Amino acid sequence: MTALIGDAARPFTGGALTALLSPATRLLGLGEPTHGVDAFLELRNELLRHLVEHEGYRSITLESDCVSGLAADAYVTDGTGTLDDAMSRGFSHGFGASPANRELLRWMRAYNEHRPPHERLHFYGFDGPLEITGPASPRPALTALHDYLAAHLDLDRSRENLDELIGSDERWTNPAALTDPTRSIGRAPEARELRLIADDLRALLTAHAPHLTSATSPDDWWRADLYARTAAGLLRYHAGMSDTTPTRIGTLLGLRDAMMADNLDAIVRREARRGPTLAFAHNLHLQRDKSHMHFAGQPQQWWSAGAIIGTRLGDQYAYAATTFGSRGSDIPHPDTLEGLLSTLPHARSVIDPGRLAAVLDRKLTPRVPVDHTYFSLDPASTDRSDAIVFVKEI
Structure with a gap:
């Protein structure tokens, strides 16, 4: 089985991922399974550099306040203010404290510094001004x-x-x-x-x-x-x-992702003549399926921003889900998707979901995470993604 799974996987590179995507892609959604893990943000930064240098991408948008994002964009495009100011005012959800996000803005500013305006990279937030509180x-x-x-x-x-x-x-x-x-x-x-x-x-x-x-x-x-x-x-x-009413939380979750989808739509239309856009957010916001979670002891479900924007863009929207194997003592069971992928030899892998499904000889069970902030991938819906990025250990 491990040998067959290996046929569906390659060591992670930007080129290995984009080889699985439609050439019509205008918006690439790269999901992360949990927030606050530098490994996923560093992988995102590496991917963006490849997309900019080899695939014609000219923008990135994050799960962060769209209005605050204007300050970060002013810094990377025109050098307005300082990097410290862009980090403090340009992000929401505490994301401005991330070293990887700081490196993202630093690299984008350096790339833009001696280029004409029409070639400069743009930074966007696509979330609403919706903090946890x-x-x-x-x-x-x-x-x-x-x-x-x-x-x-x-x-x-x-x-x-x-x-x-x-x-x-x-x-x-x-x-x-x-x-x-x-x-x-x-x-x-x-x-x-x-x-x-x-x-x-x-x-x-x-x-x-x-x-x-x-x-x-x-x-x-x-x-x-x-x-x-x-x-x-x-x-x-x-x-x-x-x-x-009892549906209050589900309604709010749906309203938030509808706002995200509208912002993504506006970004893609603005960037249409310049190149595709990379979107980075939690898997739950970018997947093509309904999202599910428990809140206050009740199950909630809503259509994700990725599912909504997918109805508008068709094959111009691509989605790469990200997941991981071990995290300290949290080691996935062999019968889970993450447990199976942990048998791969690479520290980071790109998996073709279609080829993976073709070689599976048993039904996989969903992983039950130890950390409640992590959402495992549903093994029954991996074919709804264009690629899976697997990080063996975080």
């Missing part, structure tokens, strides 16, 4: 959108009116609302009014796009549209936070 206030995104439009159009809402409706940011960011929907402001009268305003402002942004792009620039309009998507998505998410 809860969603952000809609103020930054909504007021940035309003200010952009107000500079060129006559609006029937003033900035002061928006600030009055939003009120204190603490009302929106109250961590108690995460578990107690009655503490959320999401369905208060002013929140409902703000949702209508956000919708109207985005409609104006679209209706006046020809004038606005010529009066400012296509890049300025794109950022304004990012603010519009974010404001609408945040207000929708806050409304979901106020939901008192």
Whole structure:
């Protein structure tokens, strides 16, 4: 069996991975099975260098706040600010503390430094402003959108009116609302009014796009549209936070991934003339199947961003799942996918899922992880990925 499995695997290189992908790929999703493990981020950095130098990729997007990501992008494209500033302001979820993320920005800036603007690499976040403790206030995104439009159009809402409706940011960011929907402001009268305003402002942004792009620039309009998507998505998410039904958590998980998919879609369209994009996030956000997890003792399921964007891009979306073998005393059972892949001789491998399925002579059982932050791959759905990247030990 090990010899047959070896026929489906190659030592990890960027070329070995891309050899398994459709030449039509415009968005490559590279998943990770858990956060906070440098081995996966370092592998991502290595892959990006290959994609940029040999495959024509010109951008990367991470599971990080899309608005914060503008600060990191300004640093790597134009050298705005310092690397320390980009790390502190350009990431969410604590990802700015990662040495591998720091090396990512450092390398991208060095690559861009002496290249013309159309050849420079871009950095994006594609998550919403959604920290673990809860969603952000809609103020930054909504007021940035309003200010952009107000500079060129006559609006029937003033900035002061928006600030009055939003009120204190603490009302929106109250961590108690995460578990107690009655503490959320999401369905208060002013929140409902703000949702209508956000919708109207985005409609104006679209209706006046020809004038606005010529009066400012296509890049300025794109950022304004990012603010519009974010404001609408945040207000929708806050409304979901106020939901008192049993499906509340599943709804929130679905809303978050829908926001991610919309951001990925916008990034791919912006980058269409420059090259493909690498997206890096948890496997649960990039896989083509429904995602499953337990939260507060209840099973939850929702369609991932990868599944949603896959319906829009077709074979232009490719997905490479990543998993690992041993982690200290956590050693996978031989009858699991990870246990079987641990028999491979390589420290890091790229596996062809189709060839793997063809040589399997038994049904594999899902791995039960010791660490609750790790989600093992479902051996029954590996054929839904274009490649599997396996790290033998972390």
